[in-house]
Structure formats: structure tokens, C-alpha cells
Amino acid sequence: MFHRKISAASIIVVLLLMAMKVSAENKVLLIGIDGVQYERILALNTPSFDRLNLIKAYTGGVQWHKSEQRTVSGPGWATIMTGVWKNKHNISSNDDGAANNYWPSIYRYIYNANNQAKIYGFSTWGPIHTKFFIGDMDILTRHAEGGSDDDNLNRTLQVLKHESPDFIFLHLDEPDAAGHSHGHGQAYDDSILRSDRRLGLLLDEVENRELQLGENWLVLVTTDHGRDAWGKGHGSQTQKEKTIFIASNKPLNSNYKQVAAVPNNSFGGLYNEPAQTYIVPTILSFLNIMNDEHWGLDGLPLIGSITATKVYVDIGGKKCGLEWDTNAGTPITLTKNEHVAKFDCDGNADPLFIRGNKIYTNIHGSGCSLQWDVDKGTPLTLEENEHVAKFDCAGHADLMQINSYGMTTTINDTSCGFQWDADAGTPVTLGRNEHVAKFDCIGSPDAMELSELKVE
Ligand SMILES: [Zn+2]
Missing domain, CATH: 2.80.10 (Trefoil (Acidic Fibroblast Growth Factor, subunit A))
Structure with missing residues (x-):
């Protein structure tokens, strides 16, 4: 009898250790590529994006509602990093200061769950770190702002090759700059193809870690906004500017539509797709740190059941x-x-x-x-x-x-x-x-x- 009790207890301990082990090995790489049109990814030959599940999504909040925000980088990245819209994060332009810390960033959520977590952020567009989330920089193991996309790609590859990251955010900027300078055309398309090659190097390194170390990585790729019809500008509430994408190396649950569809069919039914606000809840769910409070975010997890x-x-x-x-x-x-x-x-x-x-x-x-x-x-x-x-x-x-x-x-x-x-x-x-x-x-x-x- 006594012997049996010990075995039952041991089994529970082993199961608990297994559960902890699994969650400890779940890691996330979030890649943001500025100003990439979903439609151009579909039109071009992008072998690295083809390795991922690519879904359409929307940004800019819901027009005429309290969540409406401009389809520009400041509010877009603030939403990607917090899981809430402008009426909560308070970033309405590229020139705002710190975001409202009542709704923390993904950096902060991960740190709050584990203050030993190794968190990295490399952002070619500086204001994400130097303005909106400047208060989070001291919880990052390492961070960088500015420089070129290749600088920040190489920083990320070095971390993946030689360190033990739990979460990495990488922001790449080249397509947005190409769009602003040239509009739609060869230069813009080439910038997306170069981004696709960078993505391929990152995916190779992540898959290498999974094979060598048994880690389980969620890779998410997204953008902050689409582009207008000419490709040079963005900022308004149009279908082309509001359409973004979320790509992932994991299957994404689309059944959230049964419990959170927006009753609004404007912009070709875009509001029936997930929003930019779904990224933070998806990461929290994958890392097993989604708690009661996180259901007050403006999105739902695309991983796990609801x-x-x-x-x-x-x-x-x-x-x-x-x-x-x-x-x-x-x-x-x-x-x-x-x-x-x-x-x-x-x-x-x-x-x-x-x-x-x-x-x-x-x-x-x-x-x-x-x-x-x-x-x-x-x-x-x-x-x-x-x-x-x-x-x-x-x-x-x-x-x-x-x-x-x-x-x-x-x-x-x-x-x-x-x-x-x-x-x-x-x-x-x-x-x-x-x-x-x-x-x-x-x-x-x-x-x-x-x-x-x-x-x-
Ligand atoms: Zn731009």
C-alpha cells in the first residue's frame, strides 16, 4: 500500500516535470517586416514565406469605432507589441512618446512570467524602442535600434546560433523604405524578395535549434500596415492599407470567428479575419502564460482551443x-x-x-x-x-x-x-x-x- 502511494506520487512528479519541461522549451521569434503588402507576397515567388502558414489579417482598428487608428508604423507596432488598439496603448502617430503601460508590451508580459527569461529586441526602426517601449529596455538581455536590416538580421542569427533566447523580436524596414521611395514596382518587389531570403536564414537557424536542442519554436511574421494604391503612402482606412498578414510555422486556429467576429462586412469582409491584436495573445498562449487578465486584450489566441x-x-x-x-x-x-x-x-x-x-x-x-x-x-x-x-x-x-x-x-x-x-x-x-x-x-x-x- 505504502509502496503504491509512492509510485502514484512519483508519477505525478514526473508528469509535472514533463509539463514544466515542455513549457520551458517553448520559444518565440516574432519578425516584423515594415510596410509589406499581403497581396505582393502572394504575387511574388517567396520560398521562405511558402514554408509558413500565411493568413490575411487587418490593422487600423475598426473604422468609426473607438479602436480606429491610422495605418502608420507608430500605432501599428504599438498594437503588435501590446495586443490592444490606440484607445488603450495611446500611440496615434510615429512621433508619440511612451505607450500607456497599463497595457504592457509582450516584452513585459514575458518578463513578468519569468524574470530570468532571455528576451531580445533588434529594431531597424528605432522609435519602437527609443520612444514607445523605452521603459522595457532594461528587461531585455540585449537590444539594438537603427542600423540596417542586415545588421539586425545578423544580430538575431548570432543569438540563435550562440545563446539561449526565450523570445526575440526583430524589426526589418527595407520594404517600407522602398515603397516610400519608388511606389509599387521592381524596387519594392526586390525588397520583399530580399526580406524573404532573410526570413529563410532565420527559419533555417530556428529549425536547427529544434533539431539540435529539442526546443519548440513559434515563429510569427507580420507587418504594421499595407500600402495605398500607388504603393508610396499609407495611413488611411482603405482595404489595401488595412490588409496585413500573419505568417506562422505552426497551424493557426481560425475558429475564433465563432466567438469574436466583428459584425461589420466593410473592406471586403476584412473584419472577419484576425487582427493585429491577435499576435500578443497567440504568443502568451503558446508560452503557457495566458491568464485571466489577458482576455481583456483586443484579440484572441490563434493557438490552442477557446x-x-x-x-x-x-x-x-x-x-x-x-x-x-x-x-x-x-x-x-x-x-x-x-x-x-x-x-x-x-x-x-x-x-x-x-x-x-x-x-x-x-x-x-x-x-x-x-x-x-x-x-x-x-x-x-x-x-x-x-x-x-x-x-x-x-x-x-x-x-x-x-x-x-x-x-x-x-x-x-x-x-x-x-x-x-x-x-x-x-x-x-x-x-x-x-x-x-x-x-x-x-x-x-x-x-x-x-x-x-x-x-x-
Ligand atoms: Zn511607412
């Missing part, structure tokens, strides 16, 4: 699903980052990500979290003890307790139950089948039914 949940309540015998409302709050006193939470009795419910005791959803390409509102409802017809439930797309989630009775949150030290409101929304502009969701700090929570949806 479980979403739909929440329903029974209102007068009808099954009513928890949804967000597109109205940015008028006439309730919500900010432009906030959306009213409501129950819709047409039978639909929006997919939610219930992670620990926080609840997130994706609204128009932005990560938003369930919160209560401090305002006691005016001009809504709520009572003193009641608080509007809302999804906030800029702040962190409020803590929720979900149990078999329903859901509660704590407001000013009082436990408040999640409920629907009998009023059909007036003066909020809700439809006849819709009910405001609220937290009631006197009554008990309404019973909820949860339905899980797993996509992989």
Missing part, C-alpha cells in the same frame, strides 16, 4: 441571453468605451469568456469586461440599490462570483446579485424584447443557465 460561454436567464418563460448593446451609453452616463449589458429575449446571446472570476467579451474588435456602474441609474428607472451592468472596453474586469444560484459581485462591500430589469429599457434605447442587466445589492441573483461553446 471556450466561450453564453449566459441565459428566464424572463416570463422566455429564454433571454446576455448581450452587449451597440449604443455607447446615451442617454445613460456611460463613456464611449462602455456598452450597456442587457438580456435579449429573441434567444440570442453574445459569446462571453468566463475566466476565473472575470467575464470578458469582444465588441467590434475590442476586448471588454463586465463591470458595474457607480451611477445609480439616473436617468434609468433603477432603484437606489441597483447598478447598471456594463461592458467596459478600456478598463479591467470587476470580480464576479458565479455559483449554482446565479452571479454576484461586490459593490461598496455589499454583495450584489446579477439580475434583469423588468423595465423594457426606457429611456435606454433597447428593443421591446430587451431588458437592462443590473446588479441589485438587496435582492438575490436571478438564476442563470450557462451554455459552453468550445472552438479549436
